[in-house]
Amino acid sequence: xxxxxxxxxxxGGCGFIGGAYLRQMVxxxxxxxxxxxxxxxxxxxxxxxxxxxxxxxxxxxxxxxRDTKAVVECLGRHSITDVVHFAAESHNDRAILxxxxxxxxxxxxxxxxxxxxxxxxxxxxxxFHHISTDEVYGSLxxxxxxxxxxxxxxxxxxxxxxxxAAADHLVxxxxxxxxxxxxxxxxxxxxxxxxxxxxxxxVMISNALSGRRLPVYGDGMNVRDWIHVEDHCDxxxxxxxxxxxxxxxxxxxxxxxxxxxxxxxxCEIIDQREGPLPGGRSRASLIEFVPDRPGHDRRYxxxxxxxxxxxxxxxRHEFRQALEDTVDWYRTHRAWVENCQxxxxxxxxxxxxxxxxxGDVS
Ligand SMILES: NC(=O)c1ccc[n+]([C@@H]2O[C@H](COP(=O)([O-])OP(=O)(O)OC[C@H]3O[C@@H](n4cnc5c(N)ncnc54)[C@H](O)[C@@H]3O)[C@@H](O)[C@H]2O)c1
Numbered sequence: 155x156x157x158x159x160x161x162x163x164x165x166g167g168c169g170f171i172g173g174a175y176l177r178q179m180v181x182x183x184x185x186x187x188x189x190x191x192x193x194x195x196x197x198x199x200x201x202x203x204x205x206x207x208x209x210x211x212x213x214x215x216x217x218x219x220r221d222t223k224a225v226v227e228c229l230g231r232h233s234i235t236d237v238v239h240f241a242a243e244s245h246n247d248r249a250i251l252x253x254x255x256x257x258x259x260x261x262x263x264x265x266x267x268x269x270x271x272x273x274x275x276x277x278x279x280x281x282f283h284h285i286s287t288d289e290v291y292g293s294l295x296x297x298x299x300x301x302x303x304x305x306x307x308x309x310x311x312x313x314x315x316x317x318x319a320a321a322d323h324l325v326x327x328x329x330x331x332x333x334x335x336x337x338x339x340x341x342x343x344x345x346x347x348x349x350x351x352x353x354x355x356x357v358m359i360s361n362a363l364s365g366r367r368l369p370v371y372g373d374g375m376n377v378r379d380w381i382h383v384e385d386h387c388d389x390x391x392x393x394x395x396x397x398x399x400x401x402x403x404x405x406x407x408x409x410x411x412x413x414x415x416x417x418x419x420x421c422e423i424i425d426q427r428e429g430p431l432p433g434g435r436s437r438a439s440l441i442e443f444v445p446d447r448p449g450h451d452r453r454y455x456x457x458x459x460x461x462x463x464x465x466x467x468x469x470r471h472e473f474r475q476a477l478e479d480t481v482d483w484y485r486t487h488r489a490w491v492e493n494c495q496x497x498x499x500x501x502x503x504x505x506x507x508x509x510x511x512x513g514d515v516s
Pocket of ligand 1: 165166167168169170171172191192193194195196197198199217218219220239240241242243244245259263285286287288318340341342343344345350
């Protein structure tokens with residue numbers, strides 16, 4: 155194939171953020187070829203990319219990033235120049251149940267992808283963009299403590315965040331040792347359409363819509379810094395194209411909210427749209443505090459000054475409006491949510507986890 159400006163492998167493109175990235179980028183950059191490399195685990199949904207699946211600059215390849223032979227063959231066949239690496243095991247609760255799976259995909263898979271790309275894309279002038287999380291920095295105290303900057307020392311608490319931290323280190327090492335052009339982005343909690351219904355927001359929205367209990371960990375005062383997935387993807391596009399080689403960029407929208415406040419806001423929004431529960435009760439009456447998750451970080455907050463100042467990025471979504479739009483998306487896509495919840499792997503997990511620890515989700 156020739157004629158493309160860049161040939162970009164997007165790993166994990168059938169996932170929540172990878173899918174949003176492809177829906178935005180495929181039409182935005184018709185001069186680039188996007189090759190979606192995804193193993194289609196339980197977390198994947200091809201519907202996330204249905205809107206771009208028939209575009210001429212989009213191709214799908216079912217490949218597991220842990221499979222060296224398949225990765226080398228795929229990157230070579232498409233003459234890949236750049237990699238944008240989303241593929242990962244991404245759910246913290248699952249990392250407690252199956253930590254080695256996180257190491258295999260997030261650490262070994264990333265090393266395999268990096269090394270395959272180093273060999274195959276040599277001399278292509280392309281870039282390896284590794285998508286990571288703010289969780290690598292560990293936990294901040296509830297009161298005080300500035301947001302994480304790019305020089306905050308790594309201090310991960312969970313098998314998920316430790317596996318992502320390990321992957322970040324590998325990417326930096328391949329830059330320093332082999333001179334590869336890499337960039338790393340560490341982003342805060344994303345929300346928006348098509349998020350898998352085991353993550354906080356979709357679980358709470360779908361339970362509240364069905365009148366089921368709303369399990370909140372601990373005292374509900376854990377703080378997360380929220381960003382709309384499209385704002386994250388806009389930032390990623392800038393970093394891929396304009397970021398400095400070898401550099402890390404934190405991405406966050408200055409939107410810190412305690413979990414209990416967020417869940418209460420969702421209840422309010424759903425009550426307004428659907429009316430109260432029988433007996434005139436608000437959906438907030440469904441909230442139930444459940445035993446905290448081990449290794450549950452207290453607070454995350456991102457200082458995004460670098461990407462704002464160096465690359466001129468800023469989020470375009472206003473939080474309350476974006477939250478309302480997200481609730482409306484889940485209200486009109488209940489079949490998609492139910493379909494995700496039907497897979498054997500999801501049901502087995504829900505029985506093991508929510509059934510015992512945090513409520514009636516499946
Ligand atoms: N969700 C968030 O709030 C958030 C925040 C910051 C960073 N991140 C990072 O962004 C990336 C994407 O997160 P997400 O929420 O979209 O995840 P997701 O779980 O929704 O999607 C992951 C995708 O990767 C694919 N995948 C998993 N293992 C694979 C393998 N071995 N080979 C090929 N494909 C494989 C899955 O099939 C799925 O499509 C992850 O690296 C995550 O660490 C997520």
